[in-house]
Amino acid sequence: MSKFLSFEFWNTVARTILRNRILILILIFLITVFLGSQWKNMKFSYTEANLLPDDDEINLQYQQFLDKFGEEGNLIVMAVNDPALFTPEKFSAWNRLAEQLKDFEAVDFTISLGDLKKLQKFEDPGRFEMVPFITEPNPDGVKVEEYREELFERLPFYEGLVYSKKSNTVQTAIYLHKDIVNSELRRDFVVEELIPLVENFEKEQGLNVYVSGMPYIRTLNSQNIIDEIGLFIAAALLVTSLIFFFFFRSFRATIISMVTVIIGVMWAFGVLGLLHYEITVLTAIIPPLIIVIGIPNCIFLINKYQQEIKKHGNQAKSLQRVITKVGNATLLTNLTTASGFATFILTDSTLLTEFGIVASINIFAIFILSLLIIPITYSYMKVPKRKHLKHLNKRWIGGFVDWMERMVRHHRISIFIISVILLAVSIIGIFNIRISGSLLEDMPESADFFKDIEFFEDEFDGVMPLEILIDTQREKGVMKLTTLKKMEQLQERLSEEEELSKPISVVNLVKYSKQAYYNGNPKYYQLPTSQEQNFILPYAKGLGGEDGNLLSTYVDSTGRYARMTTFMKDIGTKEMERIEEDLWPQINKIFPEDRYSVEMTGKALIFQKGTNYLVKNLVISLSLAIFLIALLMAWMFKSWRMILISLVPNLLPLLVTAGMMGFLGVPIKPSTILVFSIAFGISVDDTIHFLAKYRQELKANNWKIKRSVYAALRETGVSMFYTSIVLFFGFSVFMISSFGGTVALGGLVSATLLFAMLSNLLLLPALLLSLEKEIANKEVLKEPAIDIISEEDSFPEDEEEEDPKK
Missing domain, CATH: 1.20.1640.10 (Multidrug efflux transporter AcrB transmembrane domain)
Structure with a gap:
């Protein structure tokens, strides 16, 4: 040299x-x-930065999860926190907005007030069928009030999905096609279609709409x-x-x-x-x-x-x-x-x-x-x-x-x-230096979408998905009553963590099937007994939108793997490590390692x-x-x-x-x-x-x-x-x-x-x-x-x- x-x-x-x-x-x-x-050839990143090596065990577990259920961050949520929503004109406009979203190519399916279904009894011949929650396209004030009461008082399954009881916030969940979540098509949908649609709704109805979810946050x-x-x-x-x-x-x-x-x-x-x-x-x-x-x-x-x-x-x-x-x-x-x-x-x-x-x-x-x-x-x-x-x-x-x-x-x-x-x-x-592994900490706090993040953290306890993958090690093992009871036990434990939202899994669907079977009585929102399971579990497949999309979101096609999703608040690395340290002994106790394999994953954890x-x-x-x-x-x-x-x-x-x-x-x-x-x-x-x-x-x-x-x-x-x-x-x-x-x-x-x-x-x-x-x-x-x-x-x-x- x-x-x-x-x-x-x-x-x-x-x-x-x-x-x-x-x-x-x-x-x-x-x-x-x-x-x-x-x-x-320049292209902009449409995913969060993955800082781990490709062959790291945590990355491999996450990839296994994606292989089973596809991209996890495909959920966008829109919410309104305004009593005026439950007036005939605004109520109908909110439902029309959800219907419009279904027409976009990027949208797989939605869960909104208009998509909700309940199990209803019919006579002559006696039977049970899934029917829409909203039966009138343009309800009057009395009917709207009936819908409001039934939603908040009789449909616990949709808490966290469609509404929050904290201040009667109502939201629409928009699930994007998983194959476009990490592509430019996601950006096109969010920037050119979703945002103009929401802004037009806000202008016409005078309602403030909060929008969040990882695809939305990533795009902006x-x-x-x-x-x-x-x-x-x-x-x-x-x-x-x-x-x-x-x-x-x-x-x-x-x-x-x-x-x-x-x-x-x-x-x-x-x-x-x-x-x-x-x-x-x-x-x-x-x-x-x-x-x-x-x-x-x-x-x-x-x-x-x-x-x-x-x-x-x-x-x-x-x-x-x-x-x-x-x-x-x-x-x-x-x-x-x-x-x-x-x-x-x-x-x-x-x-x-x-x-x-x-x-x-x-x-x-x-x-x-x-x-x-x-x-x-x-x-x-x-x-x-x-x-x-x-x-x-x-x-x-x-x-x-x-x-x-x-x-x-x-x-x-x-x-x-x-x-x-x-x-x-x-x-x-x-x-005194601390380590931060927060996905949101570096995001611009002055941006509107960051204020929306804070709103959803308050109302729904977080927007960053934390996933738990449960391997029952046998086909159709998820829908066994013993497995469902173990999952319910884990969900109850997760609900005790203030930093985590109410978990969602196939357990919620099965419990709602039983409630629906008993004429929608909320006290029956529970897992079926061994005598009830044979005639109640089939109804779970008809819930959650067309073709049972919600069920396939939480159980893989073989019935061997189950997915449990909770959402995290914007917590630091130390707090996340504490939660993990507290949870793993109890997870291993609930799911014995010789019969089940459980992994914790998700973007926030990565x-x-x-x-x-x-x-x-x-x-x-x-x-x-x-x-x-x-x-x-x-x-x-x-x-x-x-x-x-x-x-x-x-x-x-x-x-x-x-x-x-x-x-x-x-x-x-x-x-x-x-x-x-x-x-x-x-x-x-x-x-x-x-x-x-x-x-x-x-x-x-x-x-x-x-x-x-x-x-x-x-x-x-x-x-x-x-x-x-x-x-x-x-x-x-x-x-x-x-x-x-x-x-x-x-x-x-x-x-x-x-x-x-x-x-x-x-x-x-x-x-x-x-x-x-x-x-x-x-x-x-x-x-x-x-x-x-x-x-x-x-x-x-x-x-x-x-x-x-x-």
């Missing part, structure tokens, strides 16, 4: 770039066109992600361009940089399409991330070009030095940044692996684009005039550098004391288990990133002792951020878990710049430690400040998101990078000065494996250079 970081190599690269400018621009254009053609959540991609890109371009212009006061430099990162964004989308990866909450942040990381490359290149022009005014020489010096330095820093993202590739989580692959590829791509486009573009432009170089002499930057030097020179003890205090406080905060998996992998991936960068440092400086001095200033900001999370109540979750690897990969760049410059200064100043530290601080302080400010405000862009996790990611990475800048500009030089005899001396800092090219050694001012463009 040292070959690729040597002066000779980069001098050759510079000449190659400047002598083949037109060819390179054509290649960039062709690659951009090709990757643009791959945009058609995905739509928010799509909408925010454009917002993030626009905001990142605006913020970084304003900061860039503030630093350089040049429209030309700003436009060139913006064009460069826009091409980088186009490539990022193209790579996503080329690899056929879905756009998720994570991959959606990559395009703006490329802008934020690409602009510092542009700053380094353009700032160096203008410095060289100011020195000698020779454009050809300036361009060659830009590529040779800055290309050498930024290659290394971009590699370390990419490695922070690349550690996610080594996890078994498909979601994180895809994020790591696309992010690391595009970070390196934006480096290549910057290195090619900026020098080539400037080579076709006139040499900057003196007025374009005024920004190089900003007094306030000089004041900032003077303050840093005073702190390092006179207040090193204070720096160490503050660092130790921050470390101690952070460790206390770390012990997500919670996935979060725990990520937390375990966070330590592994971050440790790997630290280890790789430590190896790089040791190889760079041929000294294992330099690992200590390079890692301390970068680990302290991570610990401070973790402590902040504990004190501020920001949990560890899939979004915030990225903070540490991202921030570490970026912040270590400052350390590399500083130590490389320090090594040069030691050589130039005959190994005089103090003079070298202060010279390196003044030289690198300005560029570190510039890039850190861009990164701080660039990542702050994510705080405009409506997703809590993205907001936390932006704020935490911004804060970490700010701490890292101060740590590298204050703590790092303070350590070098305090440990000069042990570490920062000539014996330790031998001739390094690589050298970020010394200007004095490689570019003597009186040397005549060939024009590299010729």
